[in-house]
Amino acid sequence: MTSELDIFVGNTTLIDEDVYRLWLDGYSVSDAVALRVRSGILEQTGATAAVLQSDTMDHYRTFHMLERLLHAPPKLLHQLIFQIPPSRQALLIERYYAFDEAFVREVLGKKLSKGTKKDLDDISTKTGITLKSCRRQFDNFKRVFKVVEEMRGSLVDNIQQHFLLSDRLARDYAAIVFFANNRFETGKKKLQYLSFGDFAYCAELMIQNWTLGAVDSQVDDMDVDLDKEFLQDLKELKMLVADKDLLDLHKSLVCTALRGKLGVFSEMEANFKNLSRGLVNVAAKLTHNKDVRDLFVDLVEKFVEPCRSDHWPLSDVRLFLNQYSASVHSLDGFRGGSLSVGPPS
């Protein structure tokens, strides 16, 4: 006796969250059944392995049919084939677009191309995430990227509108899209200590302050590209280190303001010129695409590492940077200027 056909169709589509997770994690039906058996579900419910197998198959089939709709979430809302309560729809979408921290760190800033996709099996072995799941996550990144790439308006809003993601997840995707578009290098060994959250935080600030959308929300509202003019303007900062007087003035302004407030004051005072030179050089080079990509590497090399070797506490770094940029405003020729913030760590 073999089961040729075995299906269950509910008027309201049944979604088992646990099975959905297993499916998203890329487990095959037999692996999923084994995992479910291990979870003790048979003992809890008194079911047999055959029942579990049939149930898992059924859910997998449903998810497979839903997947097509999940690629364009608004379709899931308007389709008539599966009757799913709104909260469940939201859950399906949110979980489908969720990604693994380990995975996103591997592809963040990489070009979302076929080439990268070919490397997914390496990533899979490295991270322990199944290849299937890696593919889904990669395809999600790519899909979101393709849809919002050329779109006007706020990046987060666009993603939210077209993929119906939660605010949190939409922001993460905005960061991923932003990084992919600008191809920031994040994979260097030096940067390994940084989490996706750290990069996402930077991305958010950069989108807010460095993009075309940040400058003028009326015309050519593009959140994904850095504002070229702004980058050009950053060259002017060279004055801060090239002009000896200005450098000294800047230093004295910062030192006066921070005296007694900084635990590492003496180190700061001793290192000021180096740090300032590092920061300004990084900023001034950003007109070259190559240097844009290396932004984070450079920042870590030129600023974070010196600070770290002197054991600056985080609060001191923050104080210093705030004062550093604030003081510039009181220098001649720097009125209304700009803000640059390094990675928080």
Place this chain on the structure above:
Amino acid sequence: MPGKLKVKIVAGRHLPVMDRASDLTDAFVEVKFGNTTFKTDVYLKSLNPQWNSEWFKFEVDDEDLQDEPLQITVLDHDTYSANDAIGKVYIDIDPLLYSEAATVISGWFPIYDTIHGIRGEINVVVKVDLFNDLNRFRQSSCGVKFFCTTSIPKCYRAVIIHGFVEELVVNEDPEYQWIDRIRTPRASNEARQRLISLMSGELQRKIGLKVLEMRGNAVVGYLQCFDLEGESGLVVRAIGTACTLDKLSSPAALLPACNSPSKEMKEIPFNEDPNPNTHSSGPSTPLKNQTYSFSPSKSYSRQSSSSDTDLSLTPKTGMGSGSAGKEGGPFKALLRQQTQSALEQREFPFFTLTAFPPGFLVHVGGVVSARSVKLLDRIHNPDEPETRDAWWAEIRQEIKSHAKALGCHAVVGYSESTSICEEVCILSASGTAAVLNPRFLQDGTVEGCLEQRLEENLPAGCGFCHIPYDELNMPFPAHLTYCYNCRKQKVPDVLFTTIDLPIDATVIGKGCLIQARLCRLKKKAQAEANATAISNLLPFMEYEVHTQLMNKLKLKGMNALFGLRIQITVGENMLMGLASATGVYLAALPTPGGIQIAGKTPNDGSYEQHISHMQKKINDTIAKNKELYEINPPDTSEEIIGSPIPEPRQRSRLLRSQSESSDEVTELDLSHGKKDAFVLEIDDTDAMEDVHSLLTDVPPPSGFYSCNTEIMPGINNWTSEIQMFTSVRVIRLSSLNLTNQALNKNFNDLCENLLKSLYFKLRSMIPCCLCHVNFTVSLPEDELIQVTVTAVAITFDKNQALQTTKTHVEKSLQRASTDNEELLQFPLELCSDSLSSHPFPPAKAVTVEKASPMGEGNFRNRATPPCASSTVGVVKMTPLSFIPGAKITKYLGIINMFFIRETTSLREEGGVSGFLHAFIAEVFAMVRAHVAALGGNAVVSYIMKQCVFMENPNKNQAQCLINVSGDAVVFVRESELEVVSTQQPTANCQPSCTGGEVTT
């Protein structure tokens, strides 16, 4: 010229890409009704076209309005080659033809293609302007309402229940016409869909005409079926119960007395003929018929009448001398006489209803059934479907005579079915013989005083159990006792019926689903030999199915079966029998005795030991089941009932004194009932197997109940969480050494595993009950068994379920209301309301979705941007006639849909499972879309009447036909009655926001 049909094509969405080059589609729409076709403009390069067409107007006869479906075809315009069809929508405009149903059909319909499935949606608005036509000889029957529901629909009152209506139409099956060899599968499928749609329209119209002739205005319990007879044609047949219904909200306007017209109702030739066989050799039928007619009334029907005897009562000799029934005697006779007069005018006093207004059902005799085996031959003249008519007439006659033998003049819960394999067809009919109160059958004016007496004499809650037949002159040996409720009339020890549990019946504990499953191998044979073989097997199968049912019932410690449905399916090399019913413990019937096992060789020690071991196991199971289903011995329950019935001890003394004066046997009789045990003789291994299989049935996991009736006896505090589902399984038998036993085991395992899977899948709904569990078996090929289950899972409130006393109070309340309300309104209606409204705390609106671990409230707010709120309105589906915790405010019309799906890329669509899963989901979607377009939010009495699945994996092909029906309704949650009245329109209006639809 009495009708104008107006159609407007508004827009499309999610269309498939038809032009690979541009990834877009140039879509236009053809609107066809009858022979008239209109076209919209081509909307270039869009997957979401906005046609916004003018109103296309069709001026048509109302006859056509009833028969024809509106056919909407979406096509892709192609300048150089033929336009490609994207898909079609068939809209049945029948609901627009009743005055009280829907006024407009408007909404998004899935565009369906028989090869590709659903391909996008189209927004359509349909209206009908109907002119009154007073022509007496008209051919249409517009205005007659149809209900699938097998009880009086919730917002109506039955003025008169006229009785049985039936009709059948036949045609050639397009799939088997010569042209099918040259046309595409798509064209052939569409021809079939269209033909069946036309035929069901015609059938409904013809039935409507009969109803009008009877002066009725509605058909309740309408059941329409297709017989795919293959080469010999296509039969669409329907049965129903004609009624005169009155909308409840309107003041009770009594119709003029109309009891006479039914007299010359019909003149079908076999009317009074005792031997219908002679008629089948009528002049118009070819000689063939005569020879193939397998004399059902001779060989097989005799068998079935005896088996039918078994069904109603246990064969048992030596009952007490029954003079005690005397007091009821003359009265009974009077009643019978009267009912007889009311029913005799009817050719077939059958009722497809399974639930009745209180007082309608007086006595229940037992199950009556008839089967006959026929050989199919080509239908020569589609306009004269006499052969098929004659076949059914024979069977109905047989049913009628069985009912008579049981002292009954009517058959309720009546249904008909067929099973076809190649050229052999088994026709089956079954129902419950009953004595009815004539009050509802015609406009009662004379019987006033009699009714008074009737109600005095028949305490509600047990009256229907009392035997209708004369016990001195019993049609079969049976064991009778005095009713355990009223102690006045006699009752059988077991009662089998095809109806739902009457609402006023006193039940102890809960009920459960009981199934008998059986397979019998048969030799492959041709034509007559095959039919003879089947005819010979049938009685044995029926007997065995019955024995199994009886054993399982005893094992559950119960004494009555409701909703019994026995399905016999014929295949190439086997016959399958599946009986499903809901077992209950009726307080009025005696406590069932246990099951005693008797071995054949009493001297063998180890054998003896084995027997006693089995006996112990059986006894344990019975005890366990009694506990599980909360079946307490009757004395305790009597104490709970309290006042309306005297103390048990007092009463028995009372009885004894009575009996002493009149008849001494009475008391003996009562005690005898308790000692009675059912003896199972184990004389061979087969019987041993049977006992084993009895014990292998696993009860559902705790928190689960199941029944195949509308509601579960003993549970009435349903929450509003419901989940309707269809599950299909096909197994392939290993062809090696197939024996009856192996086959039985396979079939048993299939059903048990299926149930287990359902319990597992629905575990999140615990405590819950699977209601209206409907199993269908088919044998699509030699070694394939297909089981289809449709049911609804309803969650109930456990805490309140424990308060059994409450239900008793409510029961007595009901009883009071039944007495008081009289004819003003249906007490049924009132009772069910008070029943259901009481247990629900109004604030407790349980939502279908379970809380997600992510903190749903916040999550939802954040996750759904503004445009996401315009989702598709929820449409509930249920096989029940009601929606728990809600009130049905309007019936919008019948939904009767037929779909074919075919694929030539089975593997690519996920194999057979993927294919059928998608198809059933699509069928649900199309039903929901039609209901939503009618302005409804639920389908009640939903049934999947047919699911014919054929596969050819070698060719990578599969085909499936599905036929579903139900009643589209508008319901309002009881807890939000006021709120929803304002929300209703928004729920119905279709999402017009297109902001979220940009996909590329």
